[in-house]
Amino acid sequence: MILAAGKGIRLSPLTDEIPKPMLPLGDTTILGNILNIFKSSGITKVSIIVGHKAEIIKDFIKNSNIGLDISFIEQKERLGTGHALMIASKYISSDFICVYGDILFKEDFITSFLSKFKMSGSFAMMALIESDTPKFFGSVTVNGDEVTGIFEKSDNPPSNLINTGIYCFKKESLNYINNTGISPRGEYELTDSIKMMMEEGKSVKWMPLDGKWLDIGRPWDLIDANMFFLESLKHHVSLDSKISSDSKIGNPVFIDSLSVIDSSEILPPCLLSKNINVGKNSKIGSSVIRGDVKIGKNCVIENSVIMNGVTIGDGSVVSFSIIGENSEIGKNVTFESKSGKNIFVEIKGGLVDSNRSQLGAIIGKNVKILDNSKIDPGQKIESYSIIKK
Secondary structure (H helix, E strand, O other): EEEEOOOOOHHOOOOOOOOOOHHHHEEEHHHHHHHHHHHOOOOOOOEEEOOOOOOHHHHHHHHHOOOEEEEEOOOOOOOOOHHHHHHHHOOOOOOEEEEOOEEEEEHHHHHHHHHHHHOOOOOOOEEEEEEEOOOHEEEEEEOOOEEEEEEEOOOOOOOEEEEEEEEEEEEEHHHOOOOOOEEEEEOOHHHHHHHHHHHHHOOOOEEEOOEEEEOOHHHHHHHHHHHHHOOOOEEEEEOOOOOOOOOOOOOOOOEOOOOOOOOEEEEEEEEEOOOOOOOOOOOOOOEEOOOOOOOOOOOEEEEEOOOOOOEEEOOOEEOOOOEOOOOOOOOOOOEEEEEEOEEEEEEEEEEEOOOOOOOOOOOOOOEEOOOOEEEEOOOEEOOEEOOOO
8 A cells, every 4th residue: 555645745846746756766756666666575466545646646657567456546635644544445455564655765675574564463563763853753662562652743752763654554453544533733644543553452563664764755855865766776878878989977877778978977876867968078977867858068967856858058057956847947057056054945835944055956847947047055946937047
């Protein structure tokens, strides 16, 4: 079970017209990566709970060759994670795994998680991870392998263990999920369902999630997720790509078919999808470049995510930024990313501390930035905007 119905408001403008799980992650999407992990873990049947822009997820599955038996359950009203499983409950006939559709985690974890749940005899199991900032996530207390408490976000969390959004449940747990009351936030919370199970003496156990885990909830998280994806990149240069003999190609990089690189440098790790055109004397490093992107001469692109159909003019510099689909970046445009202090980003009408001093811009789709413009660190530009010098 994958929960993929949410709108992802904090990731606006990137999610204004696509569901959050469909944001790019390397050469796939956040959702595609979870499905690939499920398949490699021996899972064969998956239900995806959809809502916001559901047709985009359905089209993605239809046009992909994932090799899983996938069905869709529509959550018309997005009333929380517990509500999602309430809707799905009539389709569930066995014990099940449930994963939030906006997270990134270690590929081999699901196999061991399923195995431990089956051997544990527990009613439910949560995957937990230690966090340096548990106050931003809420926390979970444990005693041995038993979960003893689940707490909301607070400035003084009782534990540094946080919920990763990966669960296993006995089928009988649906009796509790379906009887969960509405929370003060106006939602049916899956964590409230688990609290009910514990209050009635049901065993809820936990397993540590080793390695990297990311909750992709804010724009800079998408950059981090793609950088993490690149860490496991396998070197591949398509035979039908055209790379000039004086270009410098690092290892590992992934260069897909029909790409053209003219007297430029591709620094590892870096992923270039199909039909990428890179002009002379450009340098690209630690970035994900999606399909049909045109990059001019003398450009520099670093630690960025460039979505499909983007054009970047000669002499432009893109640093620690995300550029949405079909945007047009003029000549000599500079995306500033460095600051002597933490960079704040506008999210949901307020300024949020990114807790980093290097962050570029977040650009929606079909944006046009005219020649010689300078874009400030942390700047958000709404889709279909035109930015002048």
